[in-house]
Amino acid sequence: MSGTKTVVRVGIADLNIVHGPDSIRTSGLGSCVGVVLYDEMKKIAGLLHVMLPDSSLGRSDSLNAAKFADTGIYSLMEMLKAEGVRPLSLKAKIAGGSQMFQFGSSDTIRIGPRNVEAVKKELARLSIPIIAEDTGGSSGRTIEFDPMTSVLSIRTVNLGTKEI
Amino acid sequence: MKSDHQITDMHLDVLKEIGNIGAAHAATSLSQLLGRKIDMLVPKVSLVSFDEMFDLAGGAERIVAGIYLRIQGDLSGSMFFVLPIDSANEFIRRLIGDDTFDFHAVPIPDMGISAMQELGNILSGSYLSALSDFTGLKVHPTVPSLSVDMVGAIVSFGLIEVSHYSDEVIVIDTRIEEEGDNGNSSVDGHFFLLPDPESYIPIFRSLGVL
Numbered sequence: 552m553s554g555t556k557t558v559v560r561v562g563i564a565d566l567n568i569v570h571g572p573d574s575i576r577t578s579g580l581g582s583c584v585g586v587v588l589y590d591e592m593k594k595i596a597g598l599l600h601v602m603l604p605d606s607s608l609g610r611s612d613s614l615n616a617a618k619f620a621d622t623g624i625y626s627l628m629e630m631l632k633a634e635g636v637r638p639l640s641l642k643a644k645i646a647g648g649s650q651m652f653q654f655g656s657s658d659t660i661r662i663g664p665r666n667v668e669a670v671k672k673e674l675a676r677l678s679i680p681i682i683a684e685d686t687g688g689s690s691g692r693t694i695e696f697d698p699m700t701s702v703l704s705i706r707t708v709n710l711g712t713k714e715i
Numbered sequence: 716m717k718s719d720h721q722i723t724d725m726h727l728d729v730l731k732e733i734g735n736i737g738a739a740h741a742a743t744s745l746s747q748l749l750g751r752k753i754d755m756l757v758p759k760v761s762l763v764s765f766d767e768m769f770d771l772a773g774g775a776e777r778i779v780a781g782i783y784l785r786i787q788g789d790l791s792g793s794m795f796f797v798l799p800i801d802s803a804n805e806f807i808r809r810l811i812g813d814d815t816f817d818f819h820a821v822p823i824p825d826m827g828i829s830a831m832q833e834l835g836n837i838l839s840g841s842y843l844s845a846l847s848d849f850t851g852l853k854v855h856p857t858v859p860s861l862s863v864d865m866v867g868a869i870v871s872f873g874l875i876e877v878s879h880y881s882d883e884v885i886v887i888d889t890r891i892e893e894e895g896d897n898g899n900s901s902v903d904g905h906f907f908l909l910p911d912p913e914s915y916i917p918i919f920r921s922l923g924v925l
Binding site (some may be wrong): 562563564565578579580581582583602603608609610611615618649651652653659662689690691692693708709 | 764765766769774775776778783821860862863864865866867868869871872874875876878879880881882
C-alpha cells in the first residue's frame with residue numbers, strides 16, 4: 552500500500568468501500584442519508600448515499616440497488632463480506648435525512664425522516680448496531696469517514712463541522 | 716403507464732425551444748425588476764445523471780441560494796432558481812435598496828427571504844405563462860421556498876419524484892447573465908425545470924412530437 556491517503560468519493564444513489572488509511576466521502580446530503588458500515592479491527596469501511604426508503608417504490612425495470620435503503624445497505628454489506636469482513640463485526644454511523652423545504656408533493660415532503668426510519672429498520676434487521684447518528688434538521692451535510700479512527704466528520708453550512 | 720419511453724434528440728430540441736421562449740419572458744421581467752439588462756438563455760436540454768445535474772449548478776458542495784417550487788396542473792415538475800451567494804446578495808441588495816443585506820447572516824433577514832421568494836414568483840410566473848401559451852397546457856407554480864445551502868442538498872429534493880422512475884433526469888437549464896458595466900456577464904445563475912417523468916408524455920403530445 553502506498554503512503555498517500557486518498558479520499559474516495561461517493562455520488563448520489565451510489566456506494567463504495569475503502570481500506571484505511573484512505574477515507575471515504577459524500578457531498579451535499581439533504582433528504583438523502585449517508586450510511587457508513589465499518590469494521591474497526593480490519594479498518595475497512597463502506598459508504599452508501601441513500602435517496603429513497605424502499606426498493607418497492609422503484610417504478611423502473613432496472614434497479615439501482617444503491618438508491619434505496621433496503622437494497623443499498625444489503626449490497627454494501629455484501630461488498631464488505633467479499634473483502635473478508637464478518638457481518639457480526641460491522642457497526643454503523645448515519646447522517647442526513649434533513650427536511651430542506653417546507654412543502655412539496657405529499658410523498659416527498661417527509662422523505663428525509665422516512666429515509667432515516669428505513670435505514671434504521673434495515674440495520675436492525677441485519678443486526679448492525681448504530682454507534683452514532685446526526686440526522687434530521689434542515690441543513691445539508693457533507694460527510695467523511697476515516698476507517699483508521701472510525702470518526703465520521705460532518706460539515707454543514709451554518710453549524711460548522713462536528714465529529715461523531 | 717409506460718414511463719421509460721425513448722427520449723430522442725428531437726424531444727430535447729423541442730424542450731429547448733419552449734425553454735428559450737420561457738426564458739425570454741422571464742428575462743424581460745427580471746430586467747424590469749432590477750433596472751438592468753438581464754439575459755437568459757437555454758444552452759441545452761439534456762438527459763443527465765443526478766451527479767451531473769449537481770455539476771451543472773456548480774457541484775454538490777457549492778453553497779448557493781436556491782429557490783424551489785413545484786409546478787402543478789396539466790403537467791407536474793420541479794423548478795429551481797439557483798444563484799451563487801454573491802450574486803444573490805447583489806440581486807437582493809438592489810431589489811430592497813439595502814447594501815448591508817447578506818445571505819451569510821444567520822438568521823437571514825426576513826426582508827431578503829421575501830424578496831428572493833418574490834424573485835422566484837416573478838421568474839417562474841413569466842416562464843410558466845410562456846410555456847402554457849405555447850403548449851396549451853394549464854400550469855401554475857406553488858409558493859416558492861428558499862434555502863441557502865449546498866447544491867446537492869437543495870437540488871436532490873427536486874430529484875426525488877424522478878428517482879422513483881429513473882437514474883436520469885431531463886434538465887432544461889437556463890443560464891442567467893447580466894451585462895456588467897464593462898460589458899461582461901457577471902452572474903452565474905441557473906434556472907432549472909425538471910418535469911416529472913409522468914409529464915413527459917403530456918408535454919410531448921401537446922407539442923405534436925409524440
